Amino acid sequence: MIELQGxxxxxxxxxxxxxxxxDAVSLRIGRGEFVAVVGASGSGKSTLMNxxxxxxxxxxxRYLLDGQDVADLGVAELARLRNRxxxxxxxxxxxxxxxxxxxxxxxxxLYSDRASIKGLGRRALEAVGxxxxxxxxxxxxxxxxxxxxxxxxALVNEPDVLLADEPxxxxxxxxxxxxxxxxxxxxxxGRTVVLITHDPALAAHCGRIVHLEDGRIAAAREAS
Amino acid sequence: MRTxxxxxxxxxxxxxxxxxxxxxxxxxxxxxxALTLVVSVGEGANRKMLxxxxxxxxxxxxxxxxxGGGLMGGPRGEAVRLSLADAEALARELPAITDWDAQQGLxxxxxxxxxxxxxxxxxxxxxxxxxxGVTRGESFGAAAVAGSARVALVGETVVxxxxxxxxxxxxxxxxxSVRFRVIGVLERFGTDAHGMDRDDEIVVPIxxxxxxxxxxxxxxxxxxxxxxxxxLAATAGEVTRILRERHGLTSGQPDDFVVRTSLQVQKxxxxxxxVLFLFLPLVAGVSLLAGSTVSASLMLAAVNERVGEIGLRRxxxxxxxxxxxxFLLETAVTxxxxxxxxxxxxxxxxxxxxxxxxxxxVFSWQAILLGLTAAAVTGLLAGVVPARRAARLQPAEALx
Numbered sequence: 284m285i286e287l288q289g290x291x292x293x294x295x296x297x298x299x300x301x302x303x304x305x306d307a308v309s310l311r312i313g314r315g316e317f318v319a320v321v322g323a324s325g326s327g328k329s330t331l332m333n334x335x336x337x338x339x340x341x342x343x344x345r346y347l348l349d350g351q352d353v354a355d356l357g358v359a360e361l362a363r364l365r366n367r368x369x370x371x372x373x374x375x376x377x378x379x380x381x382x383x384x385x386x387x388x389x390x391x392x393l394y395s396d397r398a399s400i401k402g403l404g405r406r407a408l409e410a411v412g413x414x415x416x417x418x419x420x421x422x423x424x425x426x427x428x429x430x431x432x433x434x435x436x437a438l439v440n441e442p443d444v445l446l447a448d449e450p451x452x453x454x455x456x457x458x459x460x461x462x463x464x465x466x467x468x469x470x471x472x473g474r475t476v477v478l479i480t481h482d483p484a485l486a487a488h489c490g491r492i493v494h495l496e497d498g499r500i501a502a503a504r505e506a507s
Numbered sequence: 508m509r510t511x512x513x514x515x516x517x518x519x520x521x522x523x524x525x526x527x528x529x530x531x532x533x534x535x536x537x538x539x540x541a542l543t544l545v546v547s548v549g550e551g552a553n554r555k556m557l558x559x560x561x562x563x564x565x566x567x568x569x570x571x572x573x574x575g576g577g578l579m580g581g582p583r584g585e586a587v588r589l590s591l592a593d594a595e596a597l598a599r600e601l602p603a604i605t606d607w608d609a610q611q612g613l614x615x616x617x618x619x620x621x622x623x624x625x626x627x628x629x630x631x632x633x634x635x636x637x638x639x640g641v642t643r644g645e646s647f648g649a650a651a652v653a654g655s656a657r658v659a660l661v662g663e664t665v666v667x668x669x670x671x672x673x674x675x676x677x678x679x680x681x682x683x684s685v686r687f688r689v690i691g692v693l694e695r696f697g698t699d700a701h702g703m704d705r706d707d708e709i710v711v712p713i714x715x716x717x718x719x720x721x722x723x724x725x726x727x728x729x730x731x732x733x734x735x736x737x738x739l740a741a742t743a744g745e746v747t748r749i750l751r752e753r754h755g756l757t758s759g760q761p762d763d764f765v766v767r768t769s770l771q772v773q774k775x776x777x778x779x780x781x782v783l784f785l786f787l788p789l790v791a792g793v794s795l796l797a798g799s800t801v802s803a804s805l806m807l808a809a810v811n812e813r814v815g816e817i818g819l820r821r822x823x824x825x826x827x828x829x830x831x832x833x834f835l836l837e838t839a840v841t842x843x844x845x846x847x848x849x850x851x852x853x854x855x856x857x858x859x860x861x862x863x864x865x866x867x868x869v870f871s872w873q874a875i876l877l878g879l880t881a882a883a884v885t886g887l888l889a890g891v892v893p894a895r896r897a898a899r900l901q902p903a904e905a906l907x
Contacts, residue, residue: 329907338822339903359826366824373906377819381523386516393512394824400512436823 284337284443285312288441290344291370292330292498303328305341307499312477315349315442317470319486320479322495328479329448331495335447335477336369337361344385349395366394370437374449376429379422388436395440407435427458434465445476451485463488517833521840531805532845533836535885536800539846543853544792544860546874548709548785551857551866552700559700560776562639567736569604569743571597571729571750572629572765587725588754589764592688593715594729597749601697603742606732608635611716611723618669619681619707625668629682631710631716639710644676644691655714659687661697662706681710684721687711697865739768787877795881800846802889806838808898817897831898838890841877846882850875 292305304327308403312318319429322328333339334346337353346353353361353443365371378387385404392400408414411431421429428448437445447466465490470476478489486492494501521528573589591609598607612630619625634649647658659680666675674688686707717723733742743766750764768856810817817830837839857869 338906339901359886362537362824362826364822371819371822373819375815377815377906379816379819381518382520386519390516390820391823393516394509394820394826394829396509398508505775 284314284349285310286345286347286350287311287334288345288347290331290334290341290346292327292334292339293342295359298311304498305334307497308495308500310343310493310500312475313446314423314475315473317476317488317490318475318478319468319492320495321483321486321492322482323481325332326495327498328481328495330498332446332448332479333361335444336371337448359468361394362394366391367373367440368443369444370440370442371448372430372433372435372437372445372447372453374454376421376426376431376433378423378432383418383431384413384424384435387421387432388439390436391440403439404435407439408432410438411435425458426454427461430454430458430462431465435467437471438469444477446477446479448479450478451480458486509867512830513833514836517836518840521837522906525563527809528833528837528841528844529778531809531841532848533570534768534798534800534802534805534861534889535842535845535882536798536849536852537801538794538885539882540582540853541794541855542791542881543874543878544856545794546877547854547857547869547871549864550858550871550873551789551861551869553780553783554868555866556700556776556779558696560772562696562699562705563820564730564772566769567733567739568769569731569733569739569746570767570769571731572767573725573727576762576766583874585728587763589727589729589750590725593750593753596753597729597731597746600749601742601856603733603735603738603745605734606743607634608633608730608732609726610728610730611713611726613683613716613720615684616709616720618665620669620675620678623669623671625665627665627668627707627709628703629683629711629716629720631713631720633713639696640694640835641691642694643674644689646691647887652714653851654714655718656712657685657687657719658690658711659751660691660693660710661689662693662708664704664707665709666692668707670691682711682788683720684708695865736770739770743768779852791877792866792879795884798881798885799888802838802842802885803892805892806834806889807896810893813897814900814905816903817900818907821900822906823904828897830900831894832895838886838894842882842886842889846879846885849882850878853878 287308287310290305290308320328344477363443388407390406411434431495451462466476573587594607594609598604610632614628615626616629618627634652651658678689680687699705733739747766861869
C-alpha cells in the first residue's frame with residue numbers, strides 16, 4: 284500500500300547549514316501490517332513520520348501511495364488524503380482544550396466532505412472503550428484516556444493507516460500498556476499501524492521492526 | 508455542509524474560550540470607545556455652543572456692548588455711556604427692531620442667606636428676560652422693572668449654595684447687602700461655551716440693579732431683535748450711526764460701543780464647527796490605528812499560542828484556506844463584539860463627561876456609524892495578517 288523509494292529529506296537550518304534528515308530510505312508497508320520504526324532521537328524517525336503522513340514533502344525519492352506518486356498532488360489533494368486515509372496519534376495527544384471528547388473526535392469529520400457525520404464520533408469512542416466519557420473534557424480525563432480519545436479521532440474517518448508517533452511517551456507504564464493493547468486489537472481487526480518509537484520494548488509488540496540510524500535504514504527484520 | 512460545520516465549531520470554541528475571546532475584543536473595544544467618546548462629546552459641545560449662541564442672541568438680533576472711549580493702554584476715556592434711553596431710542600427710530608432688551612450687572616456679587624455666603628453673577632434685565640424662563644415660581648413683570656422692585660430669580664447653583672437645595676421661593680437674600688425676595692428659580696442651563704456656570708446667576712429687574720446695586724445710569728449691553736435676518740447688516744449700520752450721534756462723537760473719535768450681529772457670530776460658529784469636524788476624522792483615524800494595532804498583536808499572540816492546534820487541524824485535513832477563514836471569522840466576531848461593547852462604554856463615558864460639564868444630550872448617530880465602521884475596519888486590518896500567517900504554517904513544523 285505504501286512504497287517509499289530512495290526517499291531523502293534535507294533541511295536548511297536557520298544558520299544556513301544543510302541537515303540530511305533522511306537518506307535513501309526505501310520501505311514497503313503492506314495493508315494490515317503492524318510496523319515499528321525504531322531509532323534514537325535525531326535518527327530521522329519524526330521526519331519519516333511526517334513524510335509518511337503527507338505532512339512534509341521529501342526532497343528526493345518517490346512516495347507511492349497505492350501506486351500513485353504523491354509528488355504529483357497539490358495541497359488540497361494532500362489535505363484530503365490526510366483526512367480520509369491517514370490517522371495521526373501524537374505523543375502530546377493534541378486534543379483541543381475545553382472541548383468534549385466527542386467534539387475532539389469529530390474534528391476530522393468537520394473537514395471531510397461527508398454530508399452527515401452523525402453517530403460516527405460516538406462509534407469511534409466506543410471502539411476505544413470510552414463510550415461513557417463522551418462529554419468529558421481532556422482536563423477531566425487521565426493521560427491514557429486522553430490518548431485513547433486521540434486514537435478514536437485518528438480512527439473516525441476509517442483511515443487506511445494509523446501513524447502513531449511515540450504514543451506512549453507521555454504516559455505511565457499502566458496507561459502505556461493499555462494504549463499498546465489497543466493498537467494490537469486494532470491490528471488484529473485488520474488495520475495498518477505504523478508505530479514510531481525509540482523504545483525497543485514497545486517495538487517488540489509489532490510484526491516488523493525498521494531501525495533508523497542517521498537517516499538511513501539500518502536493519503529490518505521480522506519479529507521472532 | 509462542511510463550511511457550516513466548521514463555522515459552528517469555531518463559534519463554539521470561541522464561546523468556550525471566554526478569556527481569550529475577551530482579550531481579542533480589547534483592541535476594537537478601546538478604539539471604538541475612544542472614538543465614540545470623542546465624537547459624542549464633540550457633538551455635545553457643538554450643540555452646547557449653538558445653545559449658548561441662541562441664548563445670547565435669541566435668533567436674529569443685534570447686540571450692542573458698552574465700551575469706554577479710551578483705547579488700550581491710552582489715557583482713560585470717558586465713562587461708559589450706553590443707556591436705557593439709547594436702547595429705547597434705537598427701538599423707536601428703527602422699525603426693523605421688533606423688540607429689545609438690556610442688561611446691567613455685577614460679575615461677582617457677594618450674596619447671603621441666613622448663615623450661608625456665596626458669590627454669584629448678578630444680572631439686571633428687563634421683564635423680557637433674555638430668553639431664559641423659570642422652572643419654579645414666576646418671573647417679574649413690567650411693573651417690577653418700572654418700580655425697581657427688590658425681587659430676584661436665582662439659578663440652581665445659587666439654590667444649592669445658599670439654600671442647600673431647599674425651596675428658596677419667598678425667602679430673602681442679601682445681594683451686596685441689599686435685601687431681595689426670591690420669586691423664581693431660573694431654568695437650568697449648565698456650563699456655557701466659555702466654561703462659565705450659567706446656573707450660578709441671579710436675575711433682578713434692571714432698574715433695581717442700576718439704582719440699588721450699582722448706582723449706575725448706564726447699561727452694559729442691549730439686545731435689539733431684528734426679525735428679518737436680511738435687514739441685520741443695514742440695521743447694524745443704522746444703530747452705529749444713531750448711537751454715535753446720540754453720544755456726540757465727531758468723525759475722528761472711535762466708537763464707545765461695539766455692535767455685533769448674530770450673523771457675525773454665526774460665521775464664527777461655522778468656523779469652530781469646521782475645526783471640530785476636521786478634528787473628528789483625525790481622532791477617528793488615530794483610535795482606529797491604535798485599536799487595529801492592539802487587535803493585530805493580540806491576534807498574532809493567539810496564533811502563536813495555537814500553533815499546535817493549527818498543526819493538528821492541518822494534519823486531519825484542514826486546508827490553508829480553512830485555517831485562514833477560521834481566524835478571520837474569529838477576528839470579525841471579536842471585532843464586532845468589542846465594537847458594540849466599545850460603543851456602550853464610549854457612550855457611558857461620554858454621558859459621564861456630559862454630566863460633569865453639563866453638555867446635555869451626547870447621543871450621536873454619527874458616533875454609532877463611525878464606531879461600527881471603525882470596528883469593522885479594525886477587525887479587517889487586525890485579522891488579515893495573523894490569519895495569513897496561520898494559514899502559511901507548515902503542518903510538520905506546527906506539530907513539532
